[in-house]
Amino acid sequence: MNTNLRLLTLAAALCVGLFTVNAADKHDHKATPKGGRLLEKTEPRAEFVVEKDRSVSIHFYSEDMKPVAASTQSVTVIADAASGKATLQFEKKGDSLVSKTKMPEGDGYNVVVQFKQTANSRPQNLRFKLDMHICGGCKRAEYGCICDH
Numbered sequence: 001m002n003t004n005l006r007l008l009t010l011a012a013a014l015c016v017g018l019f020t021v022n023a024a025d026k027h028d029h030k031a032t033p034k035g036g037r038l039l040e041k042t043e044p045r046a047e048f049v050v051e052k053d054r055s056v057s058i059h060f061y062s063e064d065m066k067p068v069a070a071s072t073q074s075v076t077v078i079a080d081a082a083s084g085k086a087t088l089q090f091e092k093k094g095d096s097l098v099s100k101t102k103m104p105e106g107d108g109y110n111v112v113v114q115f116k117q118t119a120n121s122r123p124q125n126l127r128f129k130l131d132m133h134i135c136g137g138c139k140r141a142e143y144g145c146i147c148d149h
């Protein structure tokens with residue numbers, strides 16, 4: 001093995017090492033099956049997805065990302081769009097929760113997902129910016145991006 005090759009091998013090994021550490025670090029950016037955003041601190045894990053018709057659906061998964069049915073959870077989404085605030089109510093459809101109305105036009109506005117595990121539990125507020133642009137890295141919409149930026 002000449003020196004150059006040895007250096008290359010070392011560099012490659014370092015790269016793999018860095019990547020592994022990064023991946024472990026980013027467990028909350030786990031790729032959700034439907035390209036949406038994994039909502040933090042939800043159990044079972046909830047995925048927020050803006051559908052093509054701009055309705056929102058919430059899907060649930062076990063820790064190993066197997067689909068599970070919605071049970072007692074309830075969700076309200078508040079979209080703070082340029083055209084004004086919109087509140088979306090949800091109903092159960094199949095195993096998921098689906099919004100009765102659609103997200104306002106445009107994007108780049110703030111969204112609050114009010115998540116209740118049961119009717120009696122305290123609501124959790126999950127805030128993020130709705131960015132519908134497709135990320136060049138992971139090819140998912142930015143609000144569900146799993147890259148490191």
Ligand SMILES: [Zn+2]
Binds near residue numbers: 135138139140145146
């Ligand atoms: Zn990405």
